[in-house]
Amino acid sequence: GVPRIVLLPGDGIGPEVMAAATEVLAAVGTFDLAEHPIGADAIRAYGVPLADRTLAACAEADAVLLGAVGAGAVGAGAVGAGAGAAGSAGAGAPHDAPRPEQGVLDLRSGLGVYANLRPVRTMPGITHLSALRTDRAADVDLVVVRELTGGIYYGPRGDVRDMPGEGVPRPAGDGPARRAVFDTCVYSADEIERVARTAFELARERARPGRPPRVTSVDKANVLTTSRLWREVVQEVADRDFGDVVLDHLLVDTAAMLLVTDPGRFDVILTENMFGDILSDETAAIIGSLGCLASASLTGLGAGGGLFEPVHGSAPDIAGKGVANPVGMILSVALMLRFGLRMAEVANAVEAAVQNALAAGTRTPDLGGDATTTQMTNAIVKSL
């Protein structure tokens, strides 16, 4: 049948890059598209950043495409209006105003897409944008596999007065009681095992003659209890079922340094939710543009379905100007075709078209050019 895809354009430049995605989809096949609001857009429409009906539509679809969410300044986030995220709202939180980002977090956990894949590859045509010296940035081809539905993003949180148990730090000094709050990072062996399997399977798929499958697991096992379990389980899974995969473990601080000094050493990077958020944005500096990065959020490598979104945010500073870079969104469409809909050949064609358009010199302002979103999209569609 015709694949049913839910489109969630969202906020800021989200609708502009989503329009680019639908152009590409129209050019490569027939799809049944249904649009729903998310984020600030959904708060305006329904009073919540992710309505039940939207989540239900996403759960029934063959795949979900997301634009971007967030009403604040780029990189600035929203603050002050903070109810706790998933779980108990903090007693210390002043209001219960809904936050747009909560829509994305609820969508990820609602769909159970625990494995977030973020591929980073040197792109011909824009290598001069890299912040790194040419010798460091050449031939980078890695994927960050980030655990997406657990960890400190989803654990209990709130006011410390609501956190029972011994050993709870209290504010220092003898002064009047002041605010103190907490977040909790929780991981079970099962949560770690399933995302580790995804990473190992992906490494196998990426192996080529002369390049054996390789996974680098990143944690903070010298400090965190969750990281010690992480390292233990990842190693167990490798020993039991993936003896062919070369596995190493790095501390997150070391990994943050090596990603810049020696990005070519990485193939598949496996890590937990918070570390993956930080490290995957850091990889944007390698190729020089956050606007070109795509992501796939899956319930396993061969499961089909899933959530596909660019790594960039809603970029309110350039929203409505028609100059947003659609490459991250279009490459997310390619990931959807590959992992969500099992149309690998069409996915290859879309990726090749993006490379060609960039190599031919069509570039949006963030890439140093003056193409509009429409011109960039047209150049890609024409290369198909």
Added chain:
Amino acid sequence: GVPRIVLLPGDGIGPEVMAAATEVLAAVGTFDLAEHPIGADAIRAYGVPLADRTLAACAEADAVLLGAVGAGAVGAGAVGAGAGAAGSAGAGAPHDAPRPEQGVLDLRSGLGVYANLRPVRTMPGITHLSALRTDRAADVDLVVVRELTGGIYYGPRGDVRDMPGEGVPRPAGDGPARRAVFDTCVYSADEIERVARTAFELARERARPGRPPRVTSVDKANVLTTSRLWREVVQEVADRDFGDVVLDHLLVDTAAMLLVTDPGRFDVILTENMFGDILSDETAAIIGSLGCLASASLTGLGAGGGLFEPVHGSAPDIAGKGVANPVGMILSVALMLRFGLRMAEVANAVEAAVQNALAAGTRTPDLGGDATTTQMTNAIVKSL
């Protein structure tokens, strides 16, 4: 009187770089030095990574110099032998074998050195080592101010069965109960306020004509409750007492990217413990060498005293070979002279001597040269 300094050489290359530190101290003045073990060295001597008598000696001293701690491979950390860190040991943790790193964590909290300063400056003579393009790496002059005695490093942790309260995630699936563990990130307004003050005061000290004081506070306020309190308190302190300081807030993922694409935009970076660990190691890529970075851990900017250590680890792979880079340790001595002992002029002289020795071409193997630790140290002492 003669300043009393406790020396904690520690593990791996720690004793080798500590020897370099004592050479420099002997060349610039008279100090009362007392050596104690820490880390794996202390576990061998006393069965614990930080003995009570060692902490007491540190607390009584005018300043503490630390080499490095850790018996594992560089960047690999220790695992498996994990009791929980400060607070309850996890029921899920198999043994109670002491970990060397715990000595550093206990020392930091025992001394109450809540503000960790990590300066990063382009160094003449080694600019070619930077992983960044020349235009990006030039004229970098920033300091990471990392909160050091709170956050997820010190919160309650262990098995989730010991974590009371509602909303506790359980392992997915119907299978037999498997391991699940947690770490807690806790921050009080007081803890945030005092380290924010240190950052703002440091920014004022660093201000020069044409460069107003500037602080970038880094958090994850769009997700974490602790980060929302962080942002709120930092902004309150700025509004109340530091109206002259230019303050902006960045999300940690954005900051991780901007540190590479545009490090020159930063002056003082203020952040919490875990984010500071990651971001400060990332800055090593800017100057191209972890071995050249120094740190000061203080109980406030004008408080005197404190703990001074290089940012690098124990580097067991090169330990005992006499080739460790002593620059991070010697620059930590300079920070001790400046912040711990209020000997700013001597501190300036040591920093100038390091610059001169590097510019003259004396370099250890990590910097692309073939100087031994002793030769590098002698070159610096001679430049004094």
